[in-house]
Amino acid sequence: MRKGILIAGTSVVLMTSLAACGDSSAGGDDAGGGAKKPKIGVILPDSKSSARWEDADRPLLTAAFKAAGVDYDIQNAEGDKQAFQTIADQMITKGVNVLVIVNLDSGTGKAVLSKAKSQGVATIDYDRLTLGGSAQYYVSFDNTAVGKLQGEGLGKCLADLNAKKPVVAELNGSPTDNNATLFAQGYDGVLNPKYASGEYRKGPNQSVPDWDNAQAGTIFEQMLTSEPRIGGVLAANDGLGNAAIAVLRKNHRNGQVPVTGQDATVQGLQNILAGEQCMTVYKAVKKEADATAALAVSLAKGRKGTTNATVHDPEGKRDVPAVLETPVAVYQDNVKDVVADGYVTTADLCTGKYAALCTKYGVK
Incomplete structure (x- = not known):
């Protein structure tokens, strides 16, 4: 917390x-x-x-x-x-x-x-x-709006999977970063009513010191050990999200558990194209x-x-x-918009196994 x-x-x-x-x-x-x-x-x-x-x-x-x-x-x-x-x-x-x-x-x-x-x-x-x-x-x-997009995005991806009363884990940003507080204010505003209604079950919730991705991996591994039924991960940025995805891969659950992100990094967008990350938030x-x-x-x-x-x-x-x-939510079908905006290049994004995925989702 x-x-x-x-x-x-x-x-x-x-x-x-x-x-x-x-x-x-x-x-x-x-x-x-x-x-x-x-x-x-x-x-x-x-x-x-x-x-x-x-x-x-x-x-x-x-x-x-x-x-x-x-x-x-x-x-x-x-x-x-x-x-x-x-x-x-x-x-x-x-x-x-x-x-x-x-x-x-x-x-x-x-x-x-x-x-x-x-x-x-x-x-x-x-x-x-x-x-x-x-x-x-x-x-x-508008950082509260960023968090709201993350909460709504996780909800969309859980609905797409037809998840029933999923346990949601939260990997929050650094406790010394006021932005992390605002992000959490936004996504908790979406998630808390679902916890209260019983639609979702509240899982482990922890902040990651200094946004450190290595620590995020350790923290999430501990989360998954303590609560193996985790069905969704609200990760506050792409780095934390990728750390959670790495743990899910080790447990052969990547792609089965929606994970959010933020920053529209090349790594985050590649994870989205591969179906391992639910969404990210693009901040131009x-x-x-x-x-x-x-x-x-x-x-x-x-x-x-x-x-x-x-x-x-x-x-x-x-x-x-x-x-x-104003921030923008990014899913598989609009990754191409981030590229079109010049934020990332196809040369960086569409490498190796991601080339076919870029073609599939219209990234040019």
Whole structure:
């Protein structure tokens, strides 16, 4: 079970141009330094929990910053909290006037954001909200909606199998990631009524520290040992889902137990084509990266930022101006849409045994 996590809900408002106030807590129209040469720092969290950070976010942000003609520095903390803080200090020392972070946890994120604020550096929380932090903006997806799609997707796949009172296991994301809390809020909102009615039976439910896929495999193996009747797995992302699928393969139950995911990774999409994964959630990272880059460039040049939502931070007791994009559920019949959108290539996806499956499901 998730412990000690505060839930940050979202409320979408009319498109609004929001400028940070002109005091030390926000930075004003000169947020990010105005007169300073625009330079943007980005700290990614790791390359282990999800392939997206290096395969998608880094190249997309790089392209957007190059197109805008601004200096930038993108680094990856590789899951190391001390390295995360060191990178931030170095970026601030080297003169970034906007800092974009994907926090490893809210504690580390808060410390980095506070340091940036004290140095007059504008800040953006990217993908993950830092609870109790001071980021001026937040760019992500509607993460409760992501979880809802996962819960609904698992329900669809269980119905397709005509499952009777299936035992559902939940592999939640990291307990230090507020997004994992929001995903769970979304899918539990779908699953809990089914548990209450007796349509589904609630099985093992555990969070995976740091989204670590190896730990997820160990955890799920223990789940399956303690409850061999597991008939469905709500896995919070494709990496956790693949860890569960590997265990199911060892037990010759792959394809018999629906498993969810998120991030539309090549591995996740291949598992879907093969019938071993029920669905994934596609988050068009290009939209998220482009929105973040546009906002960061505006701040770096002393301009206003445009948002379409606010996200409530209950720990900081404040509403954070945000840009939220819309997630999409992906099943076998619309894997092709992810390829058509340019997120993955047929060369990467349709290799070996997956080539015939790509042809079967219209992936071109």
